[in-house]
Amino acid sequence: MPKPYYSLFAVFIIVSCHAQTYSTTSTACAPSKCGTISISYPFWKKSSTNVVEFCGYPEFGLECLDDHAIIRFPTDTYRVSEINYDDHSITLLDIDILEQPCPRARHNVSLQNLPFSLSSLDLNLSFYFNCSSYPSSVEHIVCLQHDKNQSYVFVAGEEVKNGYGWVRECEEHVVVTVKEEEIDVSNLISDFGDAMKKGFVVDWRRGEDCAVCEESGGYCLFDPSTKQSSCLCRDGRTVAKSCRKGTL
Incomplete structure (x- = not known):
């Protein structure tokens, strides 16, 4: 092949490979939408097909x-009503209570072994359901009354001040998390329902390997089949941990 044609062919191959690499990088970590929610890294949108690897x-x-x-x-399962990528926080709504005119929580918020933690914007409420004995001086939740049994709500920790044995006298105790700004603690009985339907905030944190990857300008990739993570660099390379030259 004459030299000029060889050089042109080589340039074409190099440019094509670079373009393909960049496209792979941008596609793997491309943002998507679900209703009004923008889903971007480190979140990813699940599909009905088997995902080999995701960003x-x-x-x-x-x-x-x-x-x-x-x-x-x-x-538990939650609806995501907001993702704040600047603050690393998301707002979650308990699906079980969204359609209830008088919300009745069925479970505590459990974040054990998850990379999430409750936000400083939150407030915990203590519910005691179906109490067979109760002090007459404490206001009960009328819409949750069942025959002669009553239900109550407190700011978590406040119920112990009256010295009453709520756990002993009530069928169930559930702690519910709400956004503090959405409730007037002096009007818990009237406010708790709307506050529960507006959800609560959790902050997310990075794993050690992902932190190293992200600080080097990369994106964490995860392979469900091997349970292993890797680092996708902006130039298209996939490395173990860091995109910095001279590292793995």
């Missing part, structure tokens, strides 16, 4: 059901 954190996969973003924890 993001393993626990941050979101389903899109009827234009609502859904996150599933080991014990």
Whole structure:
């Protein structure tokens, strides 16, 4: 082959490979939408097909059901109403109570072994349901009354001040997390329902390997089949931990 044609062919190959690499990088970590929620790294949108590898954190996969973003924890399922990428926080709504005119919580918030923690914006409420004996001086939740049994709500920790044995006299105790700004603690009985439906905030944190990757300008990749993470660099390279030259 004459030399000029060889040089042109070589340039074409180099440019094509570079373009393909960049496209792979941008596609793997491309943002998507679910209703009004923008899903971007480290969150990723689950699909109905088997995912070989995804860009993001393993626990941050979101389903899109009827234009609502859904996150599933080991014990509970929540609707995501907001993702704040600057503050590293998300607002979660308990799906179980959204359609209830008088919300009745069925479970505590469990974040054990998850890369999430309750936000400083939150407030915990203590509910005691179906109490067979109770002090007459404490206001009960009328809409949750069952025959002669009553239910009560307190700011968590405040119920112990009256010295009453709530756990002993009530069928169930559930701690519910709400956003503190959404409730007037002097009007818990009237405010708790709307506050519960507006959800609560959790902050997310990075794993050690992902922190190293992200600080080097990369994105964490996760392979569900091997349970291993790797680092996708902006130039298209996939490395073990860091995109910095001279590292793995």
